Amino acid sequence: MGRTWRRWSCRYILAEELQQFEDAFASYLGADHVIGVANGTDGLTLALQAAGVGSGDEVITTPFTAIPTVAAIVDAGARPVFVDICADTFLMDIGRVAAAVTERTKAVMPVHIFGNPVDIRRLRSLIPSRIAIVEDAAQAHGSSSGGRMCGAMGDLGVFSFYPTKNLGGYGDGGAVATSNAKYARNVRLRRTYGMVDKDHMVVHGVNSRLDELQAAILRCKLPYLDRQNEVRRSIAARYRAELRSDLFTHQAIPPDGVPNYHVFVARMTRDRDRMVEYLDKHRIQTNIYYPLPLYRQEPLAGDCRGLHLANVEALCREVIALPMYPELESAVVTQIISVINSF
Numbered sequence: 001m002g003r004t005w006r007r008w009s010c011r012y013i014l015a016e017e018l019q020q021f022e023d024a025f026a027s028y029l030g031a032d033h034v035i036g037v038a039n040g041t042d043g044l045t046l047a048l049q050a051a052g053v054g055s056g057d058e059v060i061t062t063p064f065t066a067i068p069t070v071a072a073i074v075d076a077g078a079r080p081v082f083v084d085i086c087a088d089t090f091l092m093d094i095g096r097v098a099a100a101v102t103e104r105t106k107a108v109m110p111v112h113i114f115g116n117p118v119d120i121r122r123l124r125s126l127i128p129s130r131i132a133i134v135e136d137a138a139q140a141h142g143s144s145s146g147g148r149m150c151g152a153m154g155d156l157g158v159f160s161f162y163p164t165k166n167l168g169g170y171g172d173g174g175a176v177a178t179s180n181a182k183y184a185r186n187v188r189l190r191r192t193y194g195m196v197d198k199d200h201m202v203v204h205g206v207n208s209r210l211d212e213l214q215a216a217i218l219r220c221k222l223p224y225l226d227r228q229n230e231v232r233r234s235i236a237a238r239y240r241a242e243l244r245s246d247l248f249t250h251q252a253i254p255p256d257g258v259p260n261y262h263v264f265v266a267r268m269t270r271d272r273d274r275m276v277e278y279l280d281k282h283r284i285q286t287n288i289y290y291p292l293p294l295y296r297q298e299p300l301a302g303d304c305r306g307l308h309l310a311n312v313e314a315l316c317r318e319v320i321a322l323p324m325y326p327e328l329e330s331a332v333v334t335q336i337i338s339v340i341n342s343f
Helices: 015-031 039-049 067-075 095-100 120-126 183-190 211-241 273-282 308-318 330-341
Strands: 035-036 058-061 081-083 105-109 130-137 156-160 174-180 195-197 248-250 264-268 319-322
Touching: 015 035, 015 211, 035 039, 039 067, 039 105, 039 130, 039 174, 039 183, 039 195, 058 067, 058 156, 067 081, 095 120, 105 120, 120 130, 130 195, 156 330, 174 183, 174 273, 264 308, 273 330, 308 319
Parallel strands: 058 081, 058 105, 105 130, 130 156
Antiparallel strands: 035 174, 156 174, 248 264, 264 319
């Protein structure tokens, strides 16, 4: 039999593999455009800049999120403005956002924390149309709300493809999704120095490109994302049903929300540190997301002096993340639950 050869491109940057992944991911999300970038943090910064955010502007967000969320806001030249979270969903309390809006507010950055979807449609109804909604969907690959995919509901949505994400590469990577052609063009320009050709630029930009190898890997993994998220949801359902109810309060899922359970995080109703030590002795790994509100981090503490948001403070003291990944075998889940229930 004759051997079939695939014709490979000799281009490593901004070529066919990236275009095919961008098209496939845009179709999956229901967005008109996806722009691959070097990492999720760059994606957030570029998305904010595309929406016109710059020096002196304010961006409203949650203090219960990963550090890159606020790093991107600062990198764009803006000041983060924090509102408290909902104690049950762990999501930004969008009912508090309108009161935080000022004439300097240029964007709101809701975070689909742990893959739990924010109600973007309700948020849009509560704030002026001049304010852009930039979704931090770095943990929300495949999550949805009301039948719409996270990252494709606001003006722009941003994903990370760090290897631990539900859709992860074999290195760093990220993407910006939008159905606004103007925003898409702006992000594409800025990810490559603002150049329109090799000798001319029209805006100041950076070097932030998703390379061909990562794009090819992500395109191969994308068809398996929904199946793996279903496995995560089944593991989460077991935790919710079988763990002792006196030990945990579980993260509430908003109506019409479908989470991807990027990580499984619950609130401990008893001594969290003792539980961590106990599980560590039984060789069961846990993690804490997040131990410190962002407004108490050293670079922000001065500007946020006196800020105390009760729900996030309590959550940071109580949250614990339990093992969650799609390859986690049922027998192992049973063992984890048995050990925890014997605490």
